[in-house]
Amino acid sequence: QSALTQPASVSGSPGQSITISCTAPRSDVGGHHYVSWYQQHPGKAPKLIIYEVSNRPSGVSNRFSGSKSGNTASLTISGLQAEDEAHYYCSSYININMVFGGGTKLTVL
Amino acid sequence: EVQLVESGGGVVRPGGSLRLSCAASGFTFDDYVVTWVRQAPGKGLDWVSSINWNGGSTGYADSVKGRFTISRDIAKNSLYLQMNRLRAEDTALYYCSRGHYYGLDVWGQGTMVTVSS
Secondary structure, eight states, X not given: OOSBBOOSEEEEOTTOOEEXXXXXXXXXXXXXXXXXXXXXXXXXXXXXXXXXXXXXXXXXXXXXXXXXXXXXXXXXXXXXXXXXXXXXXXXXXXXXXXXXXXXEEEEEO | OOEEEEEOOEEEOTTOOXXXXXXXXSSOGXXXXXXXXXXXXXXXXXXXXXXXXXXXXXXXXXXXXXXXXXXXXXXXXXXXXXXXXXXXXXOEEEEEEEEETTXXXXXXXOEEEEEOO
C-alpha cells in the first residue's frame, strides 16, 4: 500500500481535460511544497513533468499543470493527446523519506 | 548530454549480494543529491535510497535499511548501491536518478535485479 493514494485509472477523449489526484494520509502533502509528478510510458524511464507542486521543467508542455489543496495534490492535463497515454506517479516526502503514489494509468479513448 | 547509466544488475539467489553502479556524465556530479528508485515488474515506483553531495547524509526506505548501502565516488562521477541479504521482493528494475523529493529530473534506463532460487 502506497503512502500517497492515486486513482488506479482515468480516461479521457482527445482534446478533453483530466485531473489525477494524489492524497496523503494526513497533512504531509499539504504541509509543504514538495510534490512532484512523473510520466512513464511502457518500457521507458519515468520523466519529471511537475516539481514543487506546480512548476514545469523546461521542455514540458504547458498542457500539464499541478496544484494542491489541503492533503490532496492534483495533476491536470488539458487538450488530451494520444501521446499522453501513460502511467502517472505523484511523489512527495513523509518523515524525511521520499514516497510515491501507487500510480494512475491514463487511457486516451 | 546529461546522462546516468546503471550497471551491475543480474540474477542472484536469496540471501546473496549484488553491487549496482551508476555512471554520471554531462553535469557536475557533486552538485546534486542522487537517488535510487526501483520498480518491481508490473508495479509502481518505490524509493530506495538517497545520498547527498559528499556522502555525509544518506536515507533508506525501511524495507532496505540495514541491508543496502548507498555510496558515491565524486572522483569517478559514480553512484553505488551495495545490496546484501537479498530477498525475492527486491526483484525490480533499479533506476539511478538525480535529485530527491523536490524532483528527480534525470533518470537512467535502469538495471534489472532478479532474486530467485
